[in-house]
Amino acid sequence: MTKKLVYREEVDDPIALPDLTDPEQTSRFLRSLPDVSDKCPSAQAQLIEAMGIRFHHLAGDLMVCSMPVEGNRQTLGVLHGGANAVLGETTGSLAANYAAPKDKHAVGSNIFVTHHRPAIAGRVYCVATLAQSGRTLATYFLKIFSEDGKLTASGTHTCAFVDD
Secondary structure, rough: OOOOOOOOOOOOOOOOOOOOOHHHHHHHHHHHOOOOOOOHHHHHHHHHEEEEEEEEOOOOOOEEEEEEOOOOOHHHHHHHHHHHHHHHHHHHHHHHHOOOOOEEEEEHHHHHEEEEEOOOOOOEEEEEEEEEEEOOOOEEEEEEEOOOOEEEEEEEEEEEEEEE
């Protein structure tokens, strides 16, 4: 049974990123993005639904997703590091599927996440920007922010393009 992972014709219009080193600008930008999850069938995947991940910008060069801290905490009451990795891989893999060559789809092959500060409440947002894409691989830079625009984690995610 073949399932369509993305609708490539549903790519959002390009948007300009603010200065992501400025927490106030970053917070304002992330909170202004609409929820476009209904445009993407991947929003109904089991893990994505279970973790409360929502999609805010859909494109192969820039993808933005968010996830609530509530329900994704570890025993110390902060966002679980593995939840950051799931959000990063979801965001990067979805972006790579939008960037995939015709008759191919993307599968995650590597993720690297560094945790900088704890997220305690609200939502965290992952911004995935395309670093490099070729015939067989795509790599994304990942930045994860708390609602107040502070960087909580960063990393990279690489996907392989495989035949549909």
